[in-house]
Amino acid sequence: MKNKLEVKDLWHTYADGQREVEVLKGVTTTFEAGKTYAIVGESGSGKTTLISLIAALDSVQKGDITFNGKSIRKIGESEFRLRYVNIVFQAYNLIRYMTARENVEVALDFAKYVGDEHARAYELLERVGVKRTEADRLVNKLSGGQQQRVAIARATASEVPIVVADEPTGNLDEKTEVKVLEILKSLANEGKIVIVVTHSPKVASELAATTLRMESGKIISASAKRAA
Numbered sequence: 330m331k332n333k334l335e336v337k338d339l340w341h342t343y344a345d346g347q348r349e350v351e352v353l354k355g356v357t358t359t360f361e362a363g364k365t366y367a368i369v370g371e372s373g374s375g376k377t378t379l380i381s382l383i384a385a386l387d388s389v390q391k392g393d394i395t396f397n398g399k400s401i402r403k404i405g406e407s408e409f410r411l412r413y414v415n416i417v418f419q420a421y422n423l424i425r426y427m428t429a430r431e432n433v434e435v436a437l438d439f440a441k442y443v444g445d446e447h448a449r450a451y452e453l454l455e456r457v458g459v460k461r462t463e464a465d466r467l468v469n470k471l472s473g474g475q476q477q478r479v480a481i482a483r484a485t486a487s488e489v490p491i492v493v494a495d496e497p498t499g500n501l502d503e504k505t506e507v508k509v510l511e512i513l514k515s516l517a518n519e520g521k522i523v524i525v526v527t528h529s530p531k532v533a534s535e536l537a538a539t540t541l542r543m544e545s546g547k548i549i550s551a552s553a554k555r556a557a
């Protein structure tokens with residue numbers, strides 16, 4: 330069976346002082362294994378909120394998110410974050426007192442990688458343009474863009490079925506952007522569900538098989554790219 334992530338009539342509010350602000354208003358959509366999805370839309374339309382819920386960084390309030398029919402609530406949020414989803418938010422979740430290489434090795438360990446972890450970690454980092462000298466540096470001594478690439482390298486090292494990324498190419502030069510897009514596509518080719526929030530129409534069109542457009546907390550369109 331192909332992995333399937335379903336978002337069902339998802340509503341979300343934030344408390345803003347005394348007021349409750351509704352930021353998701355009934356989002357329903359399905360993500361399938363082996364495909365890449367872009368989420369686009371104006372600032373404030375709810376994109377980050379949606380993928381934060383998909384990544385179990387925040388709790389579902391109303392509606393449901395299921396993986397192969399099982400609710401995140403049932404799986405457990407921490408279990409979901411650990412074994413189901415890899416999160417590429419800028420610098421999110423990198424272990425700051427470790428080097429870039431060690432961060433990738435943690436993911437390799439977790440995925441029970443058999444082989445030379447050192448060499449593999451350097452290789453994965455090199456693929457995203459992180460050189461050896463940078464790979465051996467503590468992550469909090471790397472630039473924002475470099476940290477982002479470490480997060481992407483780590484995503485490629487792990488075996489989880491879902492990868493979510495918020496503006497993964499936001500801080501990158503054009504050459505690195507192309508590399509990162511190729512890597513994200515290759516993760517989908519390995520059978521993962523890849524979901525990317527982006528403001529860049531170019532990134533969306535190059536990367537995604539399906540582009541979901543959000544407006545005021547709703548998905549207003551889903552356009553599929555025809556197979557080339």
Ligand SMILES: Nc1ncnc2c1ncn2[C@@H]1O[C@H](COP(=O)(O)OP(=O)(O)OP(=O)(O)O)[C@@H](O)[C@H]1O
Nearest residue numbers: 343344345350352371372373374375376377378379
């Ligand atoms: N923790 C929070 N508390 C209160 N309001 C929030 C919180 N996080 C987000 N919001 C509000 O919810 C709305 C949706 O925010 P969200 O971050 O999902 O938008 P976005 O589509 O990712 O925007 P951008 O493109 O600017 O990143 C915005 O109006 C934002 O101000």
Ligand SMILES: [Mg+2]
Nearest residue numbers: 376377378495
């Ligand atoms: Mg956002």
